[in-house]
Amino acid sequence: MAFELPALNFAHSALAGRGMSQETLELHHDKHHQAYVTALNGFVEKNADLQGKTLEEIVTATYADAEREGIFNQAGQHWNHIHFWNALSPQGGGIPGTLEARLVADFGSVADFKKAFKTAATGQFGSGWAWLIQKPGGSLGVTKTPNGVNPLATGEGTALLGLDVWEHSYYVNFRNRRPDYVDNFLDHLANYEFAESNLA
Numbered sequence: 001m002a003f004e005l006p007a008l009n010f011a012h013s014a015l016a017g018r019g020m021s022q023e024t025l026e027l028h029h030d031k032h033h034q035a036y037v038t039a040l041n042g043f044v045e046k047n048a049d050l051q052g053k054t055l056e057e058i059v060t061a062t063y064a065d066a067e068r069e070g071i072f073n074q075a076g077q078h079w080n081h082i083h084f085w086n087a088l089s090p091q092g093g094g095i096p097g098t099l100e101a102r103l104v105a106d107f108g109s110v111a112d113f114k115k116a117f118k119t120a121a122t123g124q125f126g127s128g129w130a131w132l133i134q135k136p137g138g139s140l141g142v143t144k145t146p147n148g149v150n151p152l153a154t155g156e157g158t159a160l161l162g163l164d165v166w167e168h169s170y171y172v173n174f175r176n177r178r179p180d181y182v183d184n185f186l187d188h189l190a191n192y193e194f195a196e197s198n199l200a
Helices: 022-046 055-062 066-086 097-105 110-123 179-191 192-197
Strands: 128-134 138-144 158-164
Touching: 022 066, 055 066, 066 158, 097 110, 097 138, 097 192, 110 128, 110 138, 110 179, 158 192
Parallel strands: none
Antiparallel strands: 128 138, 128 158
16 A cells, blocks of 8 residues: 555645745645655565555664665655644644643743754754654653654654754745744644644
8 A cells, every 4th residue: 555645634825824835835745745755655666575564664664774764764754744744733833731731840831842942943953853752751852853863763752743844844934044933833833732632
């Protein structure tokens, strides 16, 4: 069964008033993400041991395998983007009570969480991702990963909320102003209900 590009949970124009234009979503979702899916399916077709495996199984099986780096890059980016589209909402920015309490407990305040997340997102040199995670011990933390790497692959914890900081995710709307893109995500786009639903 070939992997497929998932549909967005909202119209391409739904985030335009919140800093992510229709053009960005058409390029990012319809073109970039589709390219990862197409390339991944090509790899699966050529590698019998990958056929029938879930996306998560492929991500973990190919991570840190130099001979399968190309496969991992496509699988990781497919997984990351599935997460990312769910991490966006036209009603984003509001933090539900359970998650808010956990953020305060583990970061000191919501503002301190946002500061830590922004530091990770802006400090990721080149292409990559920033993540709010639940660590194996249960506490919340923030991490960053290069390229298509994610917390599923590294084992750092469960991804609660991920932000794409590849330039194609923000250049149409924010040009080279990654800090502004991160702030806009945290305050206006982040689907914190989705993040809360990922808590163990």
